[in-house]
Amino acid sequence: SQTIHQWPATLVQPVGSPLSLECTVEGTSNPNLYWYRQAAGRGLQLLFYSIGIGQISSEVPQNLSASRPQDRQFILSSKKLLLSDSGFYLCASIFSGAQRTQYFGPGTRLLVL
Amino acid sequence: AQKITQTQPGMFVQEKEAVTLDCTYDTSDQSYGLFWYKQPSSGEMIFLIYQGSYDEQNATEGRYSLNFQKARKSANLVISASQLGDSAMYFCAMREPSGGSYIPTFGRGTSLIVHP
Numbered sequence: 532s533q534t535i536h537q538w539p540a541t542l543v544q545p546v547g548s549p550l551s552l553e554c555t556v557e558g559t560s561n562p563n564l565y566w567y568r569q570a571a572g573r574g575l576q577l578l579f580y581s582i583g584i585g586q587i588s589s590e591v592p593q594n595l596s597a598s599r600p601q602d603r604q605f606i607l608s609s610k611k612l613l614l615s616d617s618g619f620y621l622c623a624s625i626f627s628g629a630q631r632t633q634y635f636g637p638g639t640r641l642l643v644l
Numbered sequence: 645a646q647k648i649t650q651t652q653p654g655m656f657v658q659e660k661e662a663v664t665l666d667c668t669y670d671t672s673d674q675s676y677g678l679f680w681y682k683q684p685s686s687g688e689m690i691f692l693i694y695q696g697s698y699d700e701q702n703a704t705e706g707r708y709s710l711n712f713q714k715a716r717k718s719a720n721l722v723i724s725a726s727q728l729g730d731s732a733m734y735f736c737a738m739r740e741p742s743g744g745s746y747i748p749t750f751g752r753g754t755s756l757i758v759h760p
Contacts, residue, residue, distance in 0.1 A: 574752045619687055631746045635689035
């Protein structure tokens with residue numbers, strides 16, 4: 532079965548510090564991968580998606596970047612965090628199947644102080 | 645214009661009663677998929693149910709059913725026999741043909757509270 536892992540689960544970082552959030556997928560190959568951000572009490576904002584190794588599409592210009600160094604690994608990064616980067620970050624994947632259902636990882640809660 | 649509209653920011657239901665969460669969508673494509681997700685306070689997004697635009701029957705998964713009215717472009721989620729654990733945010737989403745990227749559009753969500 533397919534599983535999506537994210538770490539860390541929670542993170543408290545000072546403004547101006549770097550960020551690296553990791554997402555890995557098990558049980559599938561060549562998945563589509565996605566990074567979302569969710570502010571408290573709000574909906575989902577798509578940040579990046581990837582259809583293959585090294586292929587990243589950015590949906591929203593911001594302080595963040597993404598990379599896909601391996602087929603089942605998706606990394607969200609920042610060189611200098613802003614207060615507005617606080618939120619709940621969700622990694623998602625679409626596995627094979629006609630429905631193309633998007634499944635989500637457990638998420639990372641980031642607080643920038 | 646919003647592609648997915650969830651007009652109920654909050655809903656309340658008595659335990660063991662049924663509840664309907666509304667979702668309307670906007671698309672000019674003939675082939676699309678509709679999804680419902682549950683997000684409890686833990687934050688994880690849990691896939692509940694899927695309806696394809698060509699599916700003639702309403703989708704059902706246990707206590708969840710999707711009331712799909714294609715002409716009205718609505719895809720309401722029906723939860724039967726509500727349980728306290730059903731208290732959560734519920735998001736409706738639509739996936740349109742997108743050249744392989746399969747990016748769904750999400751609604752703003754409905755908060756459901758189940759009373760004992």
